[in-house]
Amino acid sequence: MNWFRSATRRDEDAQSTSDAQREDDDMCAMAVVAIINSRRTIRRNPQPMHDSMLTGSMRVEEILNGHEDVIQSMISMKSSTFRLLSNLLGGRGLLRSTNHMNVNEQLFIFLAICSQGASNRHVSYLFQHSPETTSRWFFRVLKVICALKDEFIRPPDYTTVQSLIIEYEGKYRPWFDGCTGAIDGTHVPCVPRRENADGWINRKGFHSQNILAACSFDMKFTYMLAGYEGSCHDARMLDEAIAYHGFPIPPPGKFYLADAGYANKEGFLSPFRRETYHLPEYRRRRGGLGNRKEVGDPFIEDFLGNGVAVGRSDDVNDDYVLDEGIDDTGPSTGTDQHGSMNQLRERMADAMWQRYQSYPWYRAT
Numbered sequence: 001m002n003w004f005r006s007a008t009r010r011d012e013d014a015q016s017t018s019d020a021q022r023e024d025d026d027m028c029a030m031a032v033v034a035i036i037n038s039r040r041t042i043r044r045n046p047q048p049m050h051d052s053m054l055t056g057s058m059r060v061e062e063i064l065n066g067h068e069d070v071i072q073s074m075i076s077m078k079s080s081t082f083r084l085l086s087n088l089l090g091g092r093g094l095l096r097s098t099n100h101m102n103v104n105e106q107l108f109i110f111l112a113i114c115s116q117g118a119s120n121r122h123v124s125y126l127f128q129h130s131p132e133t134t135s136r137w138f139f140r141v142l143k144v145i146c147a148l149k150d151e152f153i154r155p156p157d158y159t160t161v162q163s164l165i166i167e168y169e170g171k172y173r174p175w176f177d178g179c180t181g182a183i184d185g186t187h188v189p190c191v192p193r194r195e196n197a198d199g200w201i202n203r204k205g206f207h208s209q210n211i212l213a214a215c216s217f218d219m220k221f222t223y224m225l226a227g228y229e230g231s232c233h234d235a236r237m238l239d240e241a242i243a244y245h246g247f248p249i250p251p252p253g254k255f256y257l258a259d260a261g262y263a264n265k266e267g268f269l270s271p272f273r274r275e276t277y278h279l280p281e282y283r284r285r286r287g288g289l290g291n292r293k294e295v296g297d298p299f300i301e302d303f304l305g306n307g308v309a310v311g312r313s314d315d316v317n318d319d320y321v322l323d324e325g326i327d328d329t330g331p332s333t334g335t336d337q338h339g340s341m342n343q344l345r346e347r348m349a350d351a352m353w354q355r356y357q358s359y360p361w362y363r364a365t
Contacts, residue, residue: 056101056127060108075111082107094144101129101137109134110141117189149224155248156180156214156222164217175348180250181216182257183268185234188226202230212237214248214256223247234261238268255341264341272345 054062063071064079071079082104089095090103097103109127112118124134158180165172165179187208192200200207208230214223225241241247250256250267257269264270 052128054128056109056129057105059127060105063108064104074115075108076115077111082111089144094147095141101133106137106141110138110145113138153221153224156216156250158251158254162217175352178254179257179269180254181214181222183212183214183223183238183262184259185237185261186211186213187230190230192229199229199231206230210234210237212241235263238262255344264345266340269341269345272349 052059063074064082068078071077071082075082077085086104086107089107090097095103095106105127109123112123112126113120120131120134120138124131127134161173161177162179162181165176187202187204187210190200190207190209192207197207200209202208202210209226210228210230210232212223212225212228212234213221215221223241225237225245225247228237228240238247242249255267255269258264260271260273262268262270
């Protein structure tokens with residue numbers, strides 16, 4: 001009898017333990033279900049990312065109707081210029097407004113990224129769009145702008161004298177009547193592929209692409225070549241542009257102004273070596289010009305400053321030190337390219353020096 005009672009008690013204890021275990025399992029299952037449901041509830045009610053009261057188009061109009069310095073800092077152009085470009089692209093049907101983005105906003109997003117190097121994430125938040133939408137419209141506008149390059153970048157008119165030269169009669173004429181514009185280079189930061197990143201490091205130590213630009217004195221680009229490594233020298237890039245990329249070589253009697261990074265050769269006039277060159281150096285000196293070779297150099301510097309207006313976000317774009325420039329007196333080619341331009345430069349310097357000595361008030365400013 002005692003044995004039976006003990007067995008019964010053990011069965012009851014086992015049953016009680018089993019019930020307790022089952023109850024614990026049920027509680028765990030209920031907890032898991034509660035956690036899953038809570039996560040589902042959170043996913044069903046996400047916090048909006050685009051929570052600004054202004055839509056992208058409203059923000060663009062706010063900027064366009066605001067202070068000119070603001071839009072200039074954001075897209076590197078005035079509001080009037082922006083509207084002209086937007087009307088051109090929209091009027092020709094190259095860009096079309098959609099239900100979610102008008103032409104002004106499409107163009108503004110593109111220019112903001114190009115002008116500031118702004119990230120996709122930053123621009124997407126600023127104009128309240130997804131990163132995919134921002135990226136898609138950037139490349140659409142880029143394709144349209146590239147298609148217009150031949151319309152806006154044209155070779156100069158070699159048959160006429162530049163209007164700026166005519167306007168400053170006595171200062172630039174007759175010495176620069178044959179000048180068709182100026183050439184210069186600028187470095188734009190870039191992110192190259194890892195396998196060949198070293199070739200894109202410029203002389204200032206950061207990755208960039210070197211861009212060659214030619215510009216007339218009415219601020220119109222006449223040639224543009226981009227995509228060369230930051231380590232590529234300006235003179236080599238010009239040689240490549242002439243040989244392989246259709247650079248418009250001026251006819252006899254015409255020439256581009258160039259800085260000390262280029263050789264003084266047929267079609268390109270660069271300053272004398274080892275002479276005062278930069279305009280601020282003349283202004284600080286306060287002693288006038290020292291010799292005939294110094295007369296022409298400030299005019300070249302002045303032309304380059306007014307002609308090719310490149311970005312100066314860092315000093316890698318500063319003009320070369322004259323002692324480090326390309327040698328003018330090296331071996332000449334069969335057509336004596338260096339010799340003819342050296343003679344032209346000497347004649348110009350002599351004539352300008354005589355004028356300067358005749359009129360002491362005549363100063364390079």
